[in-house]
């Protein structure tokens with residue numbers, strides 16, 4: 001049974017990575033030991049009633065101590081509203097309520113040749129730990145490292161250059177990084193899915209980002225006949241399966257039904273999503 005941790009964690013660091021984008025490092029060894037790539041945590045500020053509810057953030061990566069034991073976790077967040085606005089003011093030593101690990105996480109593979117991770121907006125955040133797990137340079141959730149894939153590419157699209165956060169982290173982790181920007185100020189001029197379409201198909205696709213991008217990726221995967229998983233960024237209230245505020249539609253034998261993104265997701269087989277029903 002996966003451990004569930006609800007704690008108040010001290011802030012180690014909160015550093016600016018790109019415009020309005022920060023990396024928050026939280027001291028929470030128990031959670032850092034348990035969490036796996038593709039899972040997420042909920043964050044809330046103790047003593048604040050506005051916002052009242054926690055907000056979901058993907059694991060960016062875990063941080064190891066001198067003995068190689070997970071001691072902290074990083075999340076990377078874009079300031080868009082109430083909580084993220086408050087997070088941006090945090091200083092080392094401040095405290096944040098955090099609970100998790102939540103969600104199903106990304107799929108494992110064995111002996112895959114090439115996987116492409118496709119990110120739009122702030123959708124790159126779940127992929128750093130996944131790159132390390134896929135290449136077998138780091139184990140997560142108490143599992144030993146195991147190489148699952150020979151080659152990992154990250155396709156990462158942003159609206160404009162100064163919103164790109166963490167590309168150097170992905171290169172250092174061993175991914176081949178391909179960048180795109182809507183306004184042409186960084187890398188390929190256009191959508192990340194258009195950039196991806198100029199390359200040969202990989203054996204598997206995994207996407208995270210805004211829904212229009214994910215729909216485009218699912219269509220490209222369908223045309224290529226390549227399996228594809230998508231991590232959804234649906235707004236959430238409880239994060240633990242109780243409130244049903246996060247549902248998405250999936251195909252069933254009877255047509256479609258709802259699934260809770262926080263429990264049955266956030267990662268879904270793209271072919272299972274009932275986008276147009």
Ligand SMILES: Cc1cc2nc3c(=O)[nH]c(=O)nc-3n(C[C@H](O)[C@H](O)[C@H](O)COP(=O)(O)OP(=O)(O)OC[C@H]3O[C@@H](n4cnc5c(N)ncnc54)[C@H](O)[C@@H]3O)c2cc1C
Pocket residue numbers: 040051055056057058059075076077078079080081082083084085122125126232233234235236266
């Ligand atoms: C599984 C999962 C993982 C995620 N991982 C990450 C991650 O790693 N990093 C990350 O940055 N985000 C991530 N997100 C998204 C993140 O949860 C949201 O960005 C966050 O909840 C925003 O919280 P907030 O309180 O700052 O914004 P809120 O105040 O709740 O605002 C939310 C949205 O509403 C808009 N909004 C707010 N106020 C108004 C207004 N008055 N009028 C019109 N629009 C308004 C904002 O622009 C924003 O888009 C993830 C989401 C999910 C589901």
Ligand code: FES
Pocket residue numbers: 235236237238239240241242243244245246247260261262263
């Ligand atoms: S956020 Fe409450 S059920 Fe998913």
